[in-house]
Amino acid sequence: MKISGVLLAAGCSTRMGAVNKLFLEYNKHTIFEEVLTQLSNSILESILVVTGFEADKVASVLNQLSTDKIISIYNDKYQTGRASSICCAVDSLAGNSQALLFMVADKPKIKSSLIDKAVITFREKQPEILYVQTKSGRGHPIIFSQKLFPELLELEGDLIGNNLIEKYKSDTIIIKDTATQYDIDTYEDYTELINREK
Amino acid sequence: MVKRIPIELTVNSRKTTLEVSPDTNLMKILREQLYLTGTKCGCEEGTCGTCTVVLNGKAVRSCVIKVDKLQSADVETIEALSDGDKLHPIQEAFIARQGSQCGFCTPGMIMSAKALLDKNIEPTEDEIKKALRINICRCTGYEQVIEAVQEAAGILQPDESTNRMILVGPKEERNWVGKSVPRTDAKELITGRALFTDDIPDPEGCLFLVTKRSDKAHAIIKSIDSSEAEKIEGVVRVITAKDIPGENRYGKIIRDIPVLASDKVRSYADSVALVVAESYEVAHQGCKAIKIEYEDLPVLFDSEKSLEPDAPQIHPKGNLLYEFDIIKGDVEKGFAECDVIVEEEFTMPRVDHGQLEPEAAVAYFDEENKLCVKAPTQHVFFDRLNIIRALGLPKDDVRVIQPPVGGAFGKREDVYGQIHCALAAFLTRRPVRTVYTREETLAYTQKRHPAKIKVKVGAKKNGQLIAFQADALTDTGAYASWGQNILRKVCVHVSGPYEIPNVRVNGKSVYTNNIFCGAMRGFGTPQAVFASESALDMLAEKLQIDRVEIRKMNSFKLGSKTATGQVVTNTPGKETIELAAKQMNWDNNISKNDSENEDFKRGKGIASLWYGIGFGAGIPDHGNAIVEITKAGKAKVFVSTVDYGQGSNTIFPQIAAETLGLNVSDIIMVTGDSDNTPNCGSTVATRQTFITGNAINNTCKKIADDIKDIAALKLNTSAADIQLNKMVASQVSDPKNKTSISDILNSFEEYGKPRRREAFFKGEKFTQTLDPKTGQGNAYHPIAYGTQIAEVTVDMKTGKVKVDKITACHYIGKALNPESVRGQVLGGVSMGWGYALTEDSHDSDGQCLADNFGKYKMMRATDSPEYNVILLEDPEPTGPYGAIGIGEPPTVATAPAIINAIYDAIGVRITSLPATPKKILEALKNKSK
Structure with missing residues (x-):
């Protein structure tokens, strides 16, 4: 079963103010590079990065990588919300993947080992959906099987599949992540993360 | 068209009439016309x-x-010796004695x-060695081959031990782990049925490619x-x-090698x-007819001149x-405290791997129009990456398969x-x-770094060692390949397995216009250990301390810090010194007979090594294994690991069978295919046993839990009260209460257990990125240790060293397959023997002049010494069944042990490898002056 990774990196970073949160410094490089490192160190064989906001800047980081795992695609409708990026990814990968693993580019604390655990569990148990549960609620990564691709294409705006998860509840596997998955939306989030690391 | 002539000969008892080209040879006739x-x-x-x-009762080289x-000749080939499953006694003995590793020879x-x-x-034994002298083996060091012949002749009984291997350590009985299981792929290899790349029949419409190389160094x-x-006529495309x-470039870390040179x-x-033609002959003609106009650039062959301001620039940067630098303690202060200091410079040549199968590839489109490439490789995914980029x-x-x-x-x-080949197939659609050719291999492919x-x-x-300083310069040639990582490995290892409070190392790797260098068994450690172990002997002499004693005294202790500040958590190094010295009776072994025979002088030499396994330095070091239980109750193990003779296709089934409670014959290995196996990283750095072995074991543990x-x-x-043992699951507290594992495997669906499981193992969690200024950090895990002692006789008239x-003692954690480990040790020693005495690519103005096996001399059967192998077992808690791996370490200490023995025999120190008779005679002459 081929599971492709999708990294949603098209968002506008609006809540952060003037800076693009992906390029804030983290672990001797940037948040975005940290997420990419964890993804490329994972078991996933191919990862599609969906770009949009400041796509040039994102592409220049991707061009530096020496791995055959990562390709990128530009979502010209990125301003309409996250669903347009999901559609882009499904369109591009539906032909050669039996499932898609979604990750977001603003959670640098997610380790490759968690991604591995998700992929391996999904391959072995073969549910329709697998997601990670953290103390504070549903986290990432989240995996959708091929069967759900048509429904993913129907998503709109920033809705991210809550309905789907409800609908396929009985065919969903939940794995737990005991670590906190900091979601860097505001500068306060970032400061808190950095202070915790100190 | 050349006139073909008819010949009649008997091949494998069958009369055969053929028309052959008058300038062909028997090997070509057998391979190309009779498909043998x-x-x-x-x-x-x-x-x-x-x-x-x-040929007519005599062994001949058919080429x-x-x-x-x-x-009218009578020819017998390997194909005549076996009949289906019925093997010739020599073949049976080769399997039993593990006389075959890669199987090409x-x-x-x-x-x-x-x-x-x-x-x-x-x-x-001498007659056997003489008979095998015409056959080079690069893997085995010959001893297990000789034993196989002895067993076939009835001189050695089956299972009769030669007492040439001793295992030291805790004893534990297991079903498969620790048993010398014969190689699972041996039968295909010893019958000649295994199809190496060049043995694969031509696909329909196949074209033949010859590479046109540069006529200039720069x-x-x-x-x-x-x-x-x-x-x-016949040239299809240039x-x-x-x-x-x-992209017209490829490479290991930085992509600096052009697929085809364009500007310079x-x-x-x-x-x-590249010339692609209907035959190799025509392609060669085509190559000769290509005219290239060059404009000469200044050339750079001397690595020491590479960093001079006016040196020719090979690459833009x-x-x-x-x-790379390592700084530990204060080396100036350290030397000020020393009573005795020695200083010396050591030089090592460019040497070749000498693997017997030449580089080859076949590219074709399969039924689904996918471009497939079959080639001998150490990593199918790396090959694929470079092909898709180009x-x-x-x-x-x-x-890539x-x-x-x-x-x-x-x-x-x-x-x-x-x-x-992929490029040519892509462009011609054929x-x-x-x-x-051997000349291309020896003259133009990657080499070990001269240093x-x-x-x-x-x-x-x-x-007591107080201070150590080293400056290392390696010549990577025209391209980087693994140059950076090899230099780092030189620097990390050069101070040896010894506790030294003050260490400073500076290493530089530089470009020149020489043939490029890259990975070779040892990966920089043979260079490092030759230098440091030679210097240590010089120091011992000055101090008048026994050479074994000085090593024992300074060996890592629990809690010692290595040069990179890594805390040592186990200390088998000292034990390997003691075991080796005791085994060969170091103290009383009378090696000098100076008065009796002035023409032949004997000596003994010791060298100790350490070797960090895996990529180290926090670099992603991954293994991934998938195990699938078939309906027939067998287990298929999918990994991309390449078995090129080292035996992974045998030890992996041993691990799987042990954990699953199956038999080794029930494990089916699926390997080395970019479409059907998970990526286990490259088969290098002695890493597969530890990394992929762990991944396999972790996968099997999950299935074993399901079975339980x-x-x-x-x-x-x-489930906690269940044990799995050779196809039987039984209650630990009441072993009579049992059931068959086959039945359980058959009913996985009934119980909702997945047939396919997978696990991932990440070696980088044990190491960390080294500090860029001081080189401090946990460099490698696990670490192999070993000690070798050489006994030599020097012919004073000819300068020849025999x-x-x-005596080789190696710490291996756990020998998963002792005979196979022994084979790795013997083969490693034979390569170290060549590094010490004979092997040299003979660099001359950017060319490797040693372009055939006459000039590039490797160990032959008649050169092989008596070997004594001691395997020190002490299970490494993080290894699969305690194993750490053995591929590279055995080749590391051999050269310094031999060179130190030469000094002991004749009192001259060879500081530049190899120690040829000429160098020894010169050194003797200088000494007597």
Whole structure:
């Protein structure tokens, strides 16, 4: 079963103010590079990065990588919300993947080992959906099987599949992540993360 | 068209009439006209012996047998020896004694043995060695081969031990782990049935590719005129840089090697054009007809001049590829406290891997129009990555498959014909194959880095080491390959397995216009350990302390810090010194006989090594295994690991069978295929046992838990109370309460257990990125240790050195397959023997002049010493069943042990390898002055 990774990196970073949160410094490089490192160190064989906001800047980081795992695609409708990026990814990968693993580019604390655990569990148990549960609620990564691709294409705006998860509840596997998955939306989030690391 | 002549000969008892070209040879006739590809082609120059057959009762190298010798001749090849499953006694013995590793030399070796035993039913060891002298083996170091011949002759009984291997450590009985299980792939190899890349029949419409290389070491390419070549009948296409659809560069870490040179050439190895034709002969003609106009650039061959301000620039970013420093303590202060200090500079040459199967590749489109490439490689995914980049294709459009591989030793870390054949097939839409000649292999493919290492080491009067300083310079040649990582490994290891409070190391790796260098067994540690172990002997002499004693005294203790500040958590190093010294009776072994015989002087030498396994330094080091339980109750193990003779396809089934409670024969290995196996990283750095072995074991543990769950239900107990043992699941507290594992495997669905499980193992969690200024950090895990002692006799008249005996003690965690580990040790020693005494590519103005096995001298059977192998077991908690791996370490300490023994014998120190008779005579002359 081929599971492709999708990294949603098209968002506008609006809540952060003037800076693009992906390029804030983290672990001797940037948040975005940290997420990419964890993804490329994972078991996933191919990862599609969906770009949009400041796509040039994102592409220049991707061009530096020496791995055959990562390709990128530009979502010209990125301003309409996250669903347009999901559609882009499904369109591009539906032909050669039996499932898609979604990750977001603003959670640098997610380790490759968690991604591995998700992929391996999904391959072995073969549910329709697998997601990670953290103390504070549903986290990432989240995996959708091929069967759900048509429904993913129907998503709109920033809705991210809550309905789907409800609908396929009985065919969903939940794995737990005991670590906190900091979601860097505001500068306060970032400061808190950095202070915790100190 | 050349007139063909008819010949009649008997091949394998069958009368055969053939029409052959008058300038062909017996090997070509067998391989190309009779499809008897069990007879291998390792050189076609009569020097390697892989093509040995029996001709009229005599073992001959078939590549030098011309047509005139063949009329009415009687030829026997490897194919005649077996009949289906029925094997010849020599073949049975080769399996039982693990006399075959990669198997490329084995058919020839067996034919030599057969010719011998047909005439001499009870040969002495010397007679066997003499008979096998024409057959080079790069893997085994010959001892297990000789034992196989002895067993076939009835001199050794089956299972009779030669007492040449001792295992020291805790004893534990297991079903499969720790047993010398015969190699699972041995039968295919010893019957000649295994199809190495060049043995694969031509796909329909196959074209043949020959590489046109640079005529210059450093020059601008002004123009390439291929018009004359294209006019030759049979030349289908001439390919140059402009035909490459994707990226025209590839490489290991930095991509600095052009697929085909476009603007300039940086060494004689650079590929400039490819000629694809209907036959190799025509392709060679085509190559000769290509006209290349160059503009000479200043050349740089001396690595020491590489960083001078006016040195020619090989690459735009300058000639310094990489610089690495280690700073521990205060080395100036340290030397000020020393009572004795020695300083010396050591020089090591460029050497070749000498693997017997030449570089080869076949590219073709499969039924689904996917571009497939078969080639001997150490990492199918790396090859695929470079192919898709050069062709500009998505990775799903290319598949790389690894056939049996005839030795690797690091050579196949770089890619040779793979991209070229893929490119040619892509452009012509026809299958394309290539195979390098031995001359191409020795002259133009990657080598071990030549190095110059200056060592300064100081100690207190009592022998305690206080300060160590080294400056290392490695010549990576025209391209980087693994140059940075190799230099780092040199620097990390150069101060040895000793506790030294003050260490400063500076290493530089530089570009030159020489043939490029890369990975080779040891990966920089043979260079490092030769320098430091030689210097340590010089220090011991000055201090008048015994050489064993000084090593023991300074060995790592629990809690010692290595040069990079890594805290040592186990200390088998000292024990290997003690065991080796005791085994060869160091204190009372009378090695000097100065008064009796002035012409032959004997001596003994010791060297200790350490070797960090895996990529180290926090670099991603991944293994991934999938295990699938079949309905027939077998387990399929999917990994991309390449078994090129080291035995992974045998120890992996042992691990799986042990954990699953199955038999080794129930484990099916699926390996080396970019479409069907998960990526386990490259088969290098002695890492597969530890990394992928752990991944396999972790996967099997999950399945074993499933089996136990089901068994517990069936046997009405808890899963914790179940044990799995050779196809039986039983209750620990009541072993009579049992059930068959086959039945359980059959009913996985019933109990909702998945048939396919997977696990991932990440080695980088044990190490960390080293500090860029001081090199401090946890560099490697696990760490192998070992000690070797050489006993030599030097012929004072000729300067020739005979190595009489090597005692090798290696810490291996756990020997998963002791005979297989022994084979790795013997093979490693034989390579170290060559590094010490004979092997040298003979660099001269950017060319490797040693371009055949006559000039590039490797150990032959008659050179092989008596070996004594001691395996020190102490299970490593993080290893699969405690194993850490053994591939590279055995080759590391051999050269310094031999060189130190030469000094002991004749009082001259050879500081520049190899210690040829000429160098020894010169040194003797200088000494007497």
